[in-house]
Every structure is written in structure tokens, then in C-alpha cells.
Amino acid sequence: MQQIADKITAGERISGAEFLLLADKADLYQLGFMANAVRKRLHPEPVVTYVIDRNINYTDICISACTFCAFYKAPEDPNGTVLSKEELLHKIHETQELGGTQILLQGGLHPDLPLEFYEDMLRFIKATGIHIHGFSPPEVCHFAELSGLSVQAVLEQLMAAGLDSIPGGGAEILSDRVREQLAPRKCSADEWIAVMETAHTLGMRTTATMMFGHIETWEERLEHLQRLRDLQDRTSGFTAFIPWPFQPDNTALAEAIHKDQGMEKASAFAYLRMLALSRIFLDNFANVQASWVTQGPKIAQLSLFFGANDFGSTMIEENVVAAAGVHFRLSEQEIRHLVTDAGFTPQQRLMDYTPVRQEAEQEQ
Template structure:
């Protein structure tokens, strides 16, 4: 029996894998074998042949940012003529368009804008909830929350409490990149430590808010850095238990100041498989079709993913880096069926809202508008 076979047998038997196991898995070139094991582990968590997705929209409410990440093609520095903050009425219109096509989730993310006080966010959140009480506001990455904390002078606990009381429902996992300060200093020196990111997430968990966790590979990190990232997420989940899902994708280098070779699809599929095998306490793994493309997104459903993510009616950050994969709801239904699964619409809490019968489509599908 090979070393990899022995590690996978232990994982399939329910044993928790350690650091050296993770390194060995990531160094393996037996990607299909990793995928097979990851799929088996996924089926233990989700035995029904169902793949879920959420109808949602990304709203990038501001592109002004004083963090200056080398890998970001979206931001504009404070004072830039190309900087913007969307008017409230534009945000409301975008949400109305989302609701009109059956959407349930809004993911608002922007830069770390030093000119926006806490009151901007609480007023906007209250305005959204007054107009759209049923929409789930899954918004503001840890870096944005830390900037709000800095500008407000309040504690992290107070900031999250204020945002939650104003209508914030959950936090997305953006900005994790690689949870290792050696890598973070190289790619986003001003963004804060990995501990800052995790502190925001765990404080949200303590206040009964769910979050997601992410990882981006392809910054020049080692496999050891990647495994350390997974273990830190897993340990935090043991402590506070609020991560509903994990999403991994590859760095998109076009139009950025960080010149790296784009990783091949095989490396992404390996990342999905290793993540599913190592993260035994996180229930859901999302496909990242928006960076990898619909076909690789479909393939990831055989490598440990049980969820196809969001329809992402609008997306500007990854698109700024030259990646423009776009799908609509009916295309997601087709891709899930082609993978041999039954498509089901969920909400942000992973509660199933609607299971689609064979051949069933939606009549009010959206047209992508960026």
C-alpha cells in the first residue's frame, strides 16, 4: 500500500489528518485518487445526490481602498478620479433586480475605504432591511470590518454588534488569501495578520453570526503554507463552529502588480480535494466556477464540492483581473445535471428552498450586467 493510500484510508475511516499528512497529499500527483476519496467524504456528509446553489448578487459598493494589495486589479487609491462609492439608490436598484429573479442573497464587498464611517454602513444596512426585509445580507470581509473598527475607534466586538443590529446577517470569507504572515507581508503588507482575519471571524461566530472561509493559492506559497492555512481554519472551527462553507480558488494575475503564472485547473482540483479531506468539521465546500470556468466548476463536483456557489448576477473584482466566466441560473441547472446531480436552490444558511425536477428551468432568468 502506498503512503497516499494509507493516508486516504485513515481519512475515510474517520481519522483526523495532521500536518505531515496534508503535505503528503498536496505533494502527490495522484489527483484522481485524491478526488475519489474527497468525493467519498463529501457523500458521508451529503448522501443525497443533490448539489445546491444560491441566487445572489455581488455589489461592489466602493472601489476606494488604502490597503494596496499587489494582487488586486479592482481597487483605486483614495483621491483617485476613478474611485467611487455607489449611491444608496443604485444599491437598492441592484437589490430589487436580484429579488425580481428570485434572489435571496446580497454580497456587498468593497475596498478598505478610510472615508466611510461606521454610520455609513449602519445607515445603509437599515435602509436595505427596511426595503427588502427578506434579503440576506452576506457582506463585508474581515479587512473591511477592521477598517471600520479603525475609523470608528470602537472595539471589534462593538463594531460587529453595531453591524449585526443594523441588519448584517453573515460575513463572507474574502481576504483570507493564505493565512500565513510570511506570505501576507509579500502580497498585501497593509492588510493585517492572519490572526486579524481570524479574530473578526471568530468574534462574529461568538455573536451567533455564520461566516464562510476561503483560500487563494498561486501566490508563490509552499504546500506547507497551504496546509497551515487549512489547519488554522479547522482549529478555529473547533473553537467557535461558525464556518458554514469553505471556498478555494486560484490567483488570477492579469492586470495586477503581482506577476505569477496562472495555476492549471489540475492544481485547483487538487486544492478542492485536499481541502475536503482535511476540513472534517466544515459541512460545505463551494465550487469556484467564477475563477475556474463553468466546466471546471462542474468537474469540482466530483472532487469534494457539494455546492455550486452563487449565480453571482454581478461581479467586478475577479473580472478586473481578466477573468470573466459568467453563468445564469438555467446554465447552473444544466451544469449540475451534467455532473449527474440534482440541482437545488438554497439560501445563505444552506437551507434548501427548491429542488428542481428533471428538465425544469426558471422562466425569469437574469441577463448578466456588469
């Protein structure tokens, strides 16, 4: 164990076998110490970044029917919706009035909307001047399947219409055994990676995520992180990694696994362990985000000592996690107070981690 700790503090890369040994043997304090060492090496200044944005889910109609999702509506459900342009414009203007610099644009895998619909939506949104961080890999694969075009052709058309960057949604666990059980209609692990690699090749930056704490094994968590690290070695296209635990309430997966008592949420202890292990293993990722949306503000503060250097988004609007019964909300001022109280300097950023403005200007 000490040899692994020495490697980490020396800035050396650990192997998959060493990752599994840490996951099995290291205690929370040891993991926090090692992850914090990695964080300080990559970010020697005590700055914690955040972005002001809004999650816009343009439709909740979805054919994927993922068992872990409490948000989607089946195509035949009369309560399913597609946002109008008027609704989109209202949400974007409200975001900009709050200092927002981007929107996170994602939706269900709608069976009937053509690629032209998404191109038109992008052009309409882009006219407002806001950064569009949109369409996770499963959506891109869905667009390619419906249109008969390659993933690269779809991405090129979306970029031409205004898409700026791609979120890491839909990764869940990048293991086909897990994906076949959770979401058999969603893209495979290889397809998810291929979308991201193509995007990086075209010059787009993306984020990466992991939803853990359901049916996956530790070996499958490692497979997920290894795939991400390998791709980052090839492209350097990921800006950040965001891990969060599965939120079981109101989901078919929780009901199927625990029909009587419900499925237990991953603890804050389990979250901090996974966060630290991710920071340690993903040595080629510059940034790791805390997940206050699922963990709440106090655990998010603790995350800053377990490898996270970014507080994520203000999440002016968030619907998917909220559908699972989790309703944490933070304003920009609250995020800045939480970061300051933890002993760090808050800094608003853009998607690519460019600072928005100097702190002295913000405080005036």
C-alpha cells in the same frame, strides 16, 4: 500512502504531516477518490446546492493597495466611486426579480467613510428584505480602527443595523509572511481569525476562503487550513469553504514577479488538487464550493467529483475577478443544467444552506 487513504475513507482526521505527504505524493486520481469519499460521507444524497445572489461592491476606493488586486482605486484616483442609494436599490431590486435571496456586500478600505455610513447603508438595504452577507474581516478591522471601537462592538452595531452573515474574503493565505508581502496594510492572519471567532460567538454564520497559487508555500497553505479547522472545532460557525486560484492578469503582483512574460495562472489540474486536499483536510466543514467564477463551467462540473458539493452563486454581478480579465457568467438555468448533466440534483439554498423550495415546485 495507503494508510492515509484508509484513514480518510474510514472518516478519520488526517494530520498536517499527512496533508503535506498527500500534496507531494498523491496523484490527481487518488486525491479525487479520497475527496469524493469524504463528500459522499457528509452528503450521501446526490444533491448539489447553489445560491442566487449578487456581488455588490459599494466602493472601489481602497487604501490597502493589495498587489494581487486589479479592482481597487487609490483614494486620490478621480475614477474611484462610492455607490449611491439609488444605485444600490436598483441592483437589489434587479436581484430580487431574478429570484435572488441575498447580496454579497463588500468594498475597498475607504479612508474617509465613518462607521455610521455603513450602518445607514445596512438599514437602507435591509428595508428591501434581502439577506445581507457582507463586510469581510479586513473591512471589519478597518471599521474598528477608524471608529476606535473594538471588533466586537463594531460587529454588534453592524448586526443591529441589519448585517446577517460575513463572507470569508480577505483571507488570501492566513500566513503573516505572505500577508506582509501581498497586503501589508490589511489585517493579520490572527486578526482575520479573531473577527470570525467573534462573529461566531455573537451567533453569526460565516464562510471561509483561500486564494492560492501566488507566493505561498505548501506549508503556508497547510497553516491556512489548520487555522480554519481549529476555529471550526471551537465554534462550528463556518458554513462553507471556497478555495480559488489567484488571477494574475492586470495585477501589480504578476508584473513584479514576471516583468517580461507575465505570471502564469494556476492550471485546472492544480485547482482540482487543491480543492480535493481542502475537502480531505477540512473534515469539520460541511460544505465546499466549486469556483466556476475563476475556472469556468466545465471544470466546476469536474469539481463535483473532487470534493465540492456546492456550485456557489449565480453571481448576477461580479467585479473583482472580472477586473483581472476573467468573465465567466452563468444563469440559474445554466447552473441547474450543469449540475444535472453531471448526474446530480440541483437545489437552490440560502446562506445557511437551508433549501429555498422543493425541487418539484421549481420544475413546474
